[in-house]
Structure formats: structure tokens, C-alpha cells
Amino acid sequence: MKSDWPRIIAHADMDAFYASVEQLDNPDLRDQAMVIGSNSKRGVVLTASYQARKFGIKSAMPMADALRRCPDILVVPPRFERYQEQSAAIMAAFADFSPRVEAISLDEAFIEMSGAEGLFGTPQEMAQQIKAAVFATTGGLTASVGISSTKYVAKVASDFNKPNGICVVPPEEAVAWLDPMPVARLWGAGPKTVPRIQRLGLYTIGDVRRADPAWLLQKLGRSGVHFQTLANAQDPRRVAQRRSARSIGSDRTLMENITSHADIEKHLRRSADRIGHRLRQKGLRCRGVRVRLKTADFKLLTRQVQLPQPTDSSDQLYEVAIKQLTRFQPAQAIRLVGLAAYELSREAEPQQLDLFSGRSKMQALEAMVDRVSDKYGSGAVVRGGDLGRSGTISENSPNLDFIDDIP
Ligand SMILES: [Mg+2]
DSSP states (O other): SOOOOSEEEEEEEEEHHHHHHHHHGGGGTTEEEEEEOOTTOBBBSEOOOHHHHHTTOOTOOOOHHHHHOOOEEEOOOOOOOHHHHHHHHEEEHTTTOOOEEEETTTTTEEEEETTHHHHHHHHHHHHEEEEEHHHHHHOOOEEEEESSSSHHHHHHHHTOOSSSSSSEOOOOOOOOHTTTTTTSTTTTTTHHHHHHHHTTTOHHHHHEEEEEEEHHHHHHHHHHHHHHHTTTTOOOOOOSSSSSOOOOEEEEEEEEEOHHHHHHHHHHHHHHHHHHHHHHHHOOOEEEEEEEEEEEOOEEEEEEEEEEEEOOOOHHHHHHHHHHHHTTSSSEEEEEEEEEEEEESOOOOOOOTTTTTHHHHHHHHHHHHHHHHHHHOOOOOOGGGSSSSOOOOOOOOOOOOOTTHHH
């Protein structure tokens, strides 16, 4: 390997993640044109299998369009818990390569590999080992890996030889490699911005790179400067260790030890209401939810999960939390119940209404509860369910791995 790599950054991205998980779990779906999503008129395609992509079907396409393109297509409803489970396994595999892993979605992460040559070899060898680790830990899923010395080029590279691909772009070749790519490959150039750039007569990344900087600034403002920086394969952003270290939580130490899930659920209900209220007050949403239980003998048990969409809904926090309960060993005496929301963000990401049907109604209800609580103090509104909640724990408990137990 040449010595002129200022940094080594890998971007690993799972291939057609949701669809591949379903095809892995259900052999009948393998080699089939299939999409993940809800089979309703308002539904959208969450992920299309590679067989479906041959029909021009892709993520975010309305389901009606997908059915028009391929009437026989199989529509499989999403199982987010399963995807989260595989995602956790994948992220854990990445963590074996570097202490610095930045997950940017359930199925994608940057891995800082600078200084890891002694352990893992050349960038090409690093990519092979990352892919092999993903394949092994998931039981057969493939990732594509891009490696370069900036986050931007690594991300473009991971997409370059998809699926199941590797693309290593040495830093001294990055500019020439980017030059012929369409401007849509520029980070931050979305469906609105791409036509604006093209109207300036700039069609490739090379066109943007060669444009006069002052003219670009005048035409596109600061984003013009940003695009030209990327076109020069410059990207000062470092791989962040975590999306956010901040969290909003509520730990409840109990007067008496409890053992029943129904009792734990009651405490989680109150914590979820409190945390949801604070999220909404602060205009934040969370992507991570963590449940902590402390046993009578002071063992701390932790389960955490990443949501497919950030949320500020108390009900969703609660639902996610009680699903995590199924991942703890049953019938232990518990002295503390904790719930925390983390990976907080302020951006309003588009909601996929089909995934959480009745969501807007729920939001209206929660806004009402917030108003009453602000006026009369929390506890002024008690949910009917709190008055005598039965101990129903939601369906399929995935597995009882205890990897993240903190002794
Ligand atoms: Mg992916």
C-alpha cells in the first residue's frame, strides 16, 4: 500500500437490506422479484430485491407503480425487529474492526480504518474482511464496501460495484475517478438541486470541479462551494463515534422488588409518557431506545434498539420498550426500571405513514395530553391502560442474547 493515504475510511452498505433479510430467512423468496412494504394503495416500496430492480422498481417508489411495472411481484410486509436484530449484529461486527464506527442507518456505517493496516492489511484486504464478517455474523447477507480517504468518496465507492462489491479508491486517484460521474452523485444534491446544477450546464462532477468558484458561489450560494469541495474529493468530516451522546431518560428505583412483566410495563408506560413529553417539548426525536433493568442482586441488564424512523411518540417509545422486555430473562426480581431515548435529532425526517397507521391521530392525542400536562402537571392525565394493565407481552421474542449485559 502506498503511504499517501492521509486517512483510511471504509463505508459499508448492506445490499437491498430488508429484502435480503427476508430472502435469507425464507428460501421461497430467494431469486424472486419482491418488495418490502405494505400492500396498500398509499404504500411505498421500502426495499426492492435485485430481481425486482430489473423491472425498474426501487426504494421510495409508490407501491402502485411497482405493481404496474411487475404485476406478479411479491409484496412482503416489513419485520423491523428482525432487521434491527441483524443490524445490531452487523454493527457489532464493524466494531471488531475499529473503535470508531458511525452508523448512518440500520444498514450502513462508516468505519475509521486509519492506522489499522498492521491488523488488517491493505484497504482491499480490509474490505474483504469486513464483508466476510458481515456474511458470517448475519448467516449469509452481503454488504458492499467502499474505501477511500474521505467519507464522501468512500460512500460513493460503496455504491459503485453493488451488490456484493468492493471498490477501493486511492486518494491520488479520487478526483479523476469522480470526474465522469453525474452531479446527482454529489452529496446533498437531491431531486430539486440536480436540475438547478444542470441548468448551469454542469452535468458531471468534473464540470462542477472545473467551474469558476466565484461564479458557482453566485449561482448556487454556499452549496456551490460545498459541491466543489466534494468534487475535489475533499471532505474534512471525520468518522463520528456516535451520532449523538445525548439522551433523555427516566430511571425508576422501586420501593419493592418486582418480578412480573405487567408491573415493569406500568413503570415503562410512565417513563415513556414522561420522555415523550420532554422530547416533544424540546422539539426532538430519538432514533435509539434503551431499556435498563437492575436486578435485586444489582446486576444491570440493558437492551437497546434502533428505530427505522426517529420518533417523539410516547406510545411508540412504550411499544418498543415492552418489546425489549421479551429479550430479558423472565421472572427475575427487579429493583430499577430505566428507559432512555438517545440519538436525538432535531431534523424533521419524512414520516412513512403506512408503517405506523393511525399515527397522526396518535400525535394529536399526545399533543392534547402534553397541553393538559403542561397546564396541570404530569399525572393529570392517566391513561385508561394504567389503571389495570394486563401483562400481555407482544409476540415474537427474537433471541435471548446477553451480549450487552453490563456486569
Ligand atoms: Mg443499503
